[in-house]
Amino acid sequence: MSIEFHDLKTQYRGMRERVAARMQAVLDHGQYIMGPEVAELEARLAAYCGVKHCVGVSDGTMALLVAMMALDLQPGDEVITTPFTFIATGEMIALLRAKPVFVDIDARTWNLDPAAIEAAVTPRTRAVMPVSLYGQCADLEAINAVASRHGLAVIEDGAQSFGATSRGRRSCALSTIGTTSFFPTKPLGCYGDGGACFTDDDALAERMRRIRVHGQSRRYFHPVIGVNGRLDTLQAAVLLAKLETFDDELAQRERIGKRYSERLAGAVRTPQVEPHNRCVYAQYTIEVDDRAAVQEQLKAQGIPTAVHYPVPLNLQPAFAGLGLGEGSFPKAEAAARRVMSLPMHPFLDEATQDRIVAAVRAAVAVKSPA
Numbered sequence: 001m002s003i004e005f006h007d008l009k010t011q012y013r014g015m016r017e018r019v020a021a022r023m024q025a026v027l028d029h030g031q032y033i034m035g036p037e038v039a040e041l042e043a044r045l046a047a048y049c050g051v052k053h054c055v056g057v058s059d060g061t062m063a064l065l066v067a068m069m070a071l072d073l074q075p076g077d078e079v080i081t082t083p084f085t086f087i088a089t090g091e092m093i094a095l096l097r098a099k100p101v102f103v104d105i106d107a108r109t110w111n112l113d114p115a116a117i118e119a120a121v122t123p124r125t126r127a128v129m130p131v132s133l134y135g136q137c138a139d140l141e142a143i144n145a146v147a148s149r150h151g152l153a154v155i156e157d158g159a160q161s162f163g164a165t166s167r168g169r170r171s172c173a174l175s176t177i178g179t180t181s182f183f184p185t186k187p188l189g190c191y192g193d194g195g196a197c198f199t200d201d202d203a204l205a206e207r208m209r210r211i212r213v214h215g216q217s218r219r220y221f222h223p224v225i226g227v228n229g230r231l232d233t234l235q236a237a238v239l240l241a242k243l244e245t246f247d248d249e250l251a252q253r254e255r256i257g258k259r260y261s262e263r264l265a266g267a268v269r270t271p272q273v274e275p276h277n278r279c280v281y282a283q284y285t286i287e288v289d290d291r292a293a294v295q296e297q298l299k300a301q302g303i304p305t306a307v308h309y310p311v312p313l314n315l316q317p318a319f320a321g322l323g324l325g326e327g328s329f330p331k332a333e334a335a336a337r338r339v340m341s342l343p344m345h346p347f348l349d350e351a352t353q354d355r356i357v358a359a360v361r362a363a364v365a366v367k368s369p370a
């Protein structure tokens, strides 16, 4: 039996009728763009996160762009962020001709190190953009404290952490703006691209609502420059259907993540989840010494793995212009060499998980011949 890395097929089998009914309703009313499901979803997600506003957008990358446009980020402004993330985080800063200012991570959590922020603040700094990597919230409490001392906005890139909590509060509700992605394999995923921005700030919410529809205030009146960044009604319908079992799935993810950590303890570096955080394990990621060899051995046994992410943003050719070569961020660079993610989804049964654990333990125990 082959092992799935993310098992969307099993998930779909359990919610087929619910999804079909929701999608059929859209096909019947025909409002494919900004239909009623979008507003319904926004209200549900805002309540879920405990924030005043949710603005559905076309994907998690767009959510970052819309958030920064709403903050009126200007060319040359600086945004402090982590180099250990998916390209979109730094990419959207650069797209606005602003400057991503990378600071190193906390090697324990793989998230932006709040202690490194202060030294990176300059008169051009406008915002801090932590990423809640692999499903664990970044230390927003500490980050917000530094940001408020310097009058900076904080955008949590919660693309991987929707549903996670920190000190009892939800990811995406922990900062000036929170953003997320509903890419199919995210903890809450739709059947295509989707994303959302969250804020308690009425004025920012209004700006984000306009920006996602070409900066429009009413039809064909455009007070500001915007984008086509709307969330499809059909995707909102899918998400409404999936929300019904989302909390059960999160409980399964958490149980499976903890079980991995218990069984892999001592063999590999397992995720360090802070006691005040609840991680949604968008990925279950470990650190190993000889990653390529471990991956190879698992692959030979039909166990898929992935690397999130093999190259930190400072070493991506797209950011070569920043001149931040090897050695600029030792912790992020070490993590990029060592991390690998194991199959993780709410339907991973214990026997399969035990097989994966045994294979990892065996692979790391194999010493290369002297």
Ligand SMILES: Cc1ncc(COP(=O)(O)O)c(C=O)c1O
Binding pocket: 059, 060, 061, 062, 085, 086, 088, 089, 131, 157, 159, 160, 180, 181, 182, 183, 193, 194, 195
């Ligand atoms: C940290 C992070 N930010 C942003 C994104 C972009 O989301 P999307 O693929 O929905 O545009 C992703 C997606 O993988 C992500 O992991």
